[in-house]
Amino acid sequence: MSxxxxxxxxxxxxxxxxxxxxxxxxxxxxxxxxxxRDAALQLAQALQQAVQGVRHCALCxxxxxxxxxxxxxxxxxDAGQLCVVExxxxxxxxxxxxxxxxxxxxxxxxxxxxxxxxxxxxALRRLFERVAQPPPHEVRELILATNxxxxxxxxxxxITQLLKTLQVKVTRLARGxxxxxxxxxxxxxxxxxxxxxxx
Amino acid sequence: MSxxxxxxxxxxxxxxxxxxxxxxxxxxxxxxxxxxRDAALQLAQALQQAVQGVRHCALCxxxxxxxxxxxxxxxxxDAGQLCVVExxxxxxxxxxxxxxxxxxxxxxxxxxxxxxxxxxxxALRRLFERVAQPPPHEVRELILATNxxxxxxxxxxxITQLLKTLQVKVTRLARGxxxxxxxxxxxxxxxxxxxxxxx
Ligand SMILES: [Zn+2]
Ligand SMILES: [Zn+2]
Numbered sequence: 001m002s003x004x005x006x007x008x009x010x011x012x013x014x015x016x017x018x019x020x021x022x023x024x025x026x027x028x029x030x031x032x033x034x035x036x037r038d039a040a041l042q043l044a045q046a047l048q049q050a051v052q053g054v055r056h057c058a059l060c061x062x063x064x065x066x067x068x069x070x071x072x073x074x075x076x077x078d079a080g081q082l083c084v085v086e087x088x089x090x091x092x093x094x095x096x097x098x099x100x101x102x103x104x105x106x107x108x109x110x111x112x113x114x115x116x117x118x119x120x121x122x123a124l125r126r127l128f129e130r131v132a133q134p135p136p137h138e139v140r141e142l143i144l145a146t147n148x149x150x151x152x153x154x155x156x157x158x159i160t161q162l163l164k165t166l167q168v169k170v171t172r173l174a175r176g177x178x179x180x181x182x183x184x185x186x187x188x189x190x191x192x193x194x195x196x197x198x199x
Numbered sequence: 200m201s202x203x204x205x206x207x208x209x210x211x212x213x214x215x216x217x218x219x220x221x222x223x224x225x226x227x228x229x230x231x232x233x234x235x236r237d238a239a240l241q242l243a244q245a246l247q248q249a250v251q252g253v254r255h256c257a258l259c260x261x262x263x264x265x266x267x268x269x270x271x272x273x274x275x276x277d278a279g280q281l282c283v284v285e286x287x288x289x290x291x292x293x294x295x296x297x298x299x300x301x302x303x304x305x306x307x308x309x310x311x312x313x314x315x316x317x318x319x320x321x322a323l324r325r326l327f328e329r330v331a332q333p334p335p336h337e338v339r340e341l342i343l344a345t346n347x348x349x350x351x352x353x354x355x356x357x358i359t360q361l362l363k364t365l366q367v368k369v370t371r372l373a374r375g376x377x378x379x380x381x382x383x384x385x386x387x388x389x390x391x392x393x394x395x396x397x398x
Contacts, residue, residue, distance in 0.1 A: 001291060002261070002262055002287050002291065003256065003261050003262060003263040003264075003268040003269055003270060003287070004249075004252065004253050004262045004263050004264045004268075005264065006245070006248045006249045006251075006252040006253055006264060007249055007253050007262050007287075009245045009248065009249070010245040010246060010248075010249040012245075013238070013241050013242040013244075013245035013246075014242065014245075016235065016238035016241070016242065017227045017230070017231075017238075017242070018226055018227055018230045019223060019226070019227075024218060026288050027217060027218070027288075028216045028217055028218075029249070030286060030287065030288070031216070031217045032216075032246070032249075032250075033249060033250070033253050033262060034307055034308070036215065037250050039212070039215035039216075040246045040247075040249070040250050041246065041247065041250055042212050042215070043212040043213065043215065043216070043242075043243075043246055044242075044243040044244075044246040044247045044250075045212075045243075046205070046208045046209040046211075046212035046213075047209060047212075047231070047239045047240065047242055047243040047246075048239075048240065048243045049205045049208065049209075050203075050205045050206055050208070050209040050228070050231075050232060050239070051231075051232070051236050051239050051240055051243075052205075053203065053205040054203050054205055054206050054232050057202065062201070062202050063201055063202060063203045063206050063232060064202040064203050065202075065203045065204065065205060069202040069203075070202055071202060087229060088201050088202070088206075088229065089225050089226075089229065092200065092201065108233055109233070
């Protein structure tokens, strides 16, 4: 508790950010008010504009300001390939590789029963409808690019089951030894998978 | 880069918070837009209200919404004692002890030449003017409660020099072994100080 109610309110509001406890929130509020009020006002404006402007692409479900996002509208992309990712950050990572020219579907999360995240909390129904679309939106191949965590694998498994009734080829990103790493320092599970998936 | 400009702007604005890199900023933006837009709007409002409402107490320099903060106005407090702290968080820590009933002076920082924080960046001049005030605002004792870090110690030293010309008793919080700790696990410097300052 400080000598100013609006400062206490700011510390409480900052604590609603993920990973920010009362100590970091206090440090942030002190920094903004003492050294960078301009940053505080800019953040306030950015929050309001993002809440007002950002919605989900009607096709791929990623964050966008338009009905359909620029990637989905790009005529250069192969509309027959659909890569399923958990978040826009994962989509951005794949884009940075420059190795994929198909479309995306962004789940906006992953199944996580322990955290109370079930099939209705991520966009599985919309994914099904997207894949079930008739030509010219027909999907030839669905590439599962959920994370290689227990939850990402479970999500990939559920999607595979969900799409069994549809005539679509489902693939998964290859598991293996990361480029540049020495086997000695790679965990055993990864080596075992790289061995099983050897080409 | 995402499919939405206002999302990218939000990620950049969040990165101006201390201790927040691009990864945490992306995670925060995703969380707010996907799961807690209410928290985003509340934070925006809290930022604006704090920037608009929070200023420095004319007497003790802490953050307050008034000309003089509630602590400085409290007639129950001993106006003859002035405790110098680095930040409002340090002031709050001392208040929680319930062991101090005097007034405070909040430097809003500490001397740190390596970070480019000099005497003009913290409120040393205002502290001097505050201590030099005639009765009834006369300060009998000035208690240095800057942190026991290299920078806090240097700041305390500079204040001691600065106030030499004024007729005021300057004391420092005792250094010693924390309550509840076993000597075996206390660092040697602390034990040496506790030995030297033994009562
Ligand atoms: Zn899209
Ligand atoms: Zn005050």
